[in-house]
Amino acid sequence: MSPPDPAPDGSTESVHDRLAAAVVPKRRRVLAVEDDAVSARILATILKQLGYDVLTASNGEEAWRLFEAEPTRLIVSDWMMPDTDGLTLCERVRARWNTPYTYFILLTANRTTSENYTLATNAGVDDFLTKPIDRDALQMRLRVADRILKFTAEVRKLKELIPICVYCRKVRDEGDYWERVETYIQKETGSRFSHGACPACAEEEIARFRAESAGA
Amino acid sequence: MPERSTSRLVESATLVRAADSEPLYGESIDGSVLANLQALAADGAPDILSELIELFAESTPQLIGAARAALHDPSVLSSFAHAMKGSCSNFGARRMQTLCGELEELGRGGNTSGADKLVSAIENEYKEVRRLLEQYHVAA
Numbered sequence: 001m002s003p004p005d006p007a008p009d010g011s012t013e014s015v016h017d018r019l020a021a022a023v024v025p026k027r028r029r030v031l032a033v034e035d036d037a038v039s040a041r042i043l044a045t046i047l048k049q050l051g052y053d054v055l056t057a058s059n060g061e062e063a064w065r066l067f068e069a070e071p072t073r074l075i076v077s078d079w080m081m082p083d084t085d086g087l088t089l090c091e092r093v094r095a096r097w098n099t100p101y102t103y104f105i106l107l108t109a110n111r112t113t114s115e116n117y118t119l120a121t122n123a124g125v126d127d128f129l130t131k132p133i134d135r136d137a138l139q140m141r142l143r144v145a146d147r148i149l150k151f152t153a154e155v156r157k158l159k160e161l162i163p164i165c166v167y168c169r170k171v172r173d174e175g176d177y178w179e180r181v182e183t184y185i186q187k188e189t190g191s192r193f194s195h196g197a198c199p200a201c202a203e204e205e206i207a208r209f210r211a212e213s214a215g216a
Numbered sequence: 217m218p219e220r221s222t223s224r225l226v227e228s229a230t231l232v233r234a235a236d237s238e239p240l241y242g243e244s245i246d247g248s249v250l251a252n253l254q255a256l257a258a259d260g261a262p263d264i265l266s267e268l269i270e271l272f273a274e275s276t277p278q279l280i281g282a283a284r285a286a287l288h289d290p291s292v293l294s295s296f297a298h299a300m301k302g303s304c305s306n307f308g309a310r311r312m313q314t315l316c317g318e319l320e321e322l323g324r325g326g327n328t329s330g331a332d333k334l335v336s337a338i339e340n341e342y343k344e345v346r347r348l349l350e351q352y353h354v355a356a
Contacts, residue, residue, distance in 0.1 A: 037271040041264075049259050078297055107301070132249060132306045135256070151293045180227070 020176070028146070033063040033077035033089065034107070039131065043076065043107075046135050050142060060084025064092055073149050074142075076105045076129075079120070087123045094124035101152040103145040107131050111215045227269070244341070245348050249308025269349050272303060275313040276342050283319070283335050287328055294323025300338065307349060 030052045034040035040056060046056045055072065057063035061084045063077065075093065077086040090104045100185065106125045108116075126148070127141050163172035170178040173187075177186045199204065257264045279300045284293040301316035319334045 037275050038268050038303045038306050041268055041271055042253075042306055045256055045261050045264055049256070049261070078302075080295070080302075082295060109298075131302055133309075135252065186296055 028074065029055065029072045030074040030076060031055045031057065031063060031066060031072040033057045033060065033081070033086065035059055035073065035078060035081040039078065039107075040132070044134055044137055046133060050139055051134075052142075060086065065091055067093060067102075068096075071099050071102065073100060074103050074105075075147055076107065076138075078107045078131075080109070087125070090120075090123050090125050100156065101149065102186045103127075103149055104131055105141055105145065107133065116130070148157055242310065244311050244344060245352075246308030246310055249306070250352060255308070258339075265353050268306065269346070269353060272307065272349070273346060275303060276300060276346075280335065280339050280342065283338075284332075285352045287331050287335070289324040291327050292323075293328060294320050295329060297323060304342070304345065307345065309341070309345040312338060312345050315341055 028051065030047055032040065032043050032047055032054050034043055034056075035058050037058075041059065044054050044056055051133070052074075055066055057066055060077075060081050063075070064084065066072075067075070067089075068080055071093075075089075077089055079086040086106050090106070093102050093104065103126050104124060104128070105127045107129050108120075108130055112130075114126075120128070127144065129137060129141055164170070164181070165172075165178065169181055171181050171184040172185060173177050179187075185191055186193070252269065253265055259278045279296050283293055283296040283300070286296060297316045297319035301313055301320060304312040304316065315334060319331060321337065322328065322331055322334065
């Protein structure tokens with residue numbers, strides 16, 4: 001498959017990539033939840049050094065309040081915390097209605113049992129990291145998280161394109177207005193279109209022109 | 217890695233055998249963990265080690281005091297032990313981590329027999345760890 005022709009602005013990103021980029025924020029935010037002051041400082045420092053905007057919470061309840069106020073797509077949370085622990089926080093996040101997918105990384109002690117891993121996975125945890133936090137290991141986990149979040153954003157966006165007219169190919173937007181596909185995509189992603197004709201349509205138009213010319 | 221004078225390099229080498237991850241002073245501190253913290257300092261957080269030592273010095277005595285007050289309550293004792301274990305593990309404080317782990321397991325088992333001795337041992341080890349950390353920080 002050959003690479004796409006450059007868009008008028010010189011970009012070679014596909015519409016697919018730009019669709020995904022439009023719904024995944026360029027500045028990544030993460031909610032870091034840790035009750036131990038030393039661990040919390042290390043976690044926040046590493047996350048900032050890796051390019052994230054960091055919201056911090058020192059317990060599960062505070063984390064939930066922050067999440068309810070403005071859901072983040074990524075959470076890194078300690079497991080064992082007084083009152084609301086990391087597992088309970090994850091269950092609440094998963095149960096929250098109409099919330100974009102949140103990637104949840106749980107920080108665990110280095111002797112976590114397989115039963116506990118199963119418990120956490122059933123609660124909706126996506127990945128685990130043992131303490132003390134290793135920067136390289138965290139960075140690898142976050143790269144996976146970014147990839148998964150990009151995919152979930154694409155799926156969500158694609159779902160929004162389902163209402164399309166089978167005849168004229170107009171798309172219905174969130175405001176129930178029918179508009180041309182290219183208008184919709186441009187509005188949602190900023191992509192512009194370079195209009196041309198596919199071989200089948202070009203052949204059809206040429207045949208029609210010839211027929212009209214012959215009849216004239 | 218910032219440049220250092222020869223004398224400071226020798227002093228550092230006796231304290232931090234990070235290359236082969238040997239512990240310092242028996243099982244007290246794993247130098248490779250401290251080296252990872254130094255790496256954070258080199259990446260835009262120059263005061264991180266002193267800040268972490270300060271946080272450790274503020275929180276640990278409180279946790280030790282809370283553990284002493286909870287000697288009659290295994291589950292509470294266990295949670296404080298867990299917190300101390302996590303905190304000291306950030307510095308590679310292996311002996312303290314092991315002692316806290318033992319206290320945590322004791323509490324999880326619903327038992328407090330011998331807990332007072334463990335808490336005292338943890339407190340003594342904490343003082344040694346803090347001394348070593350401050351010594352390391354000065355040498356770094």
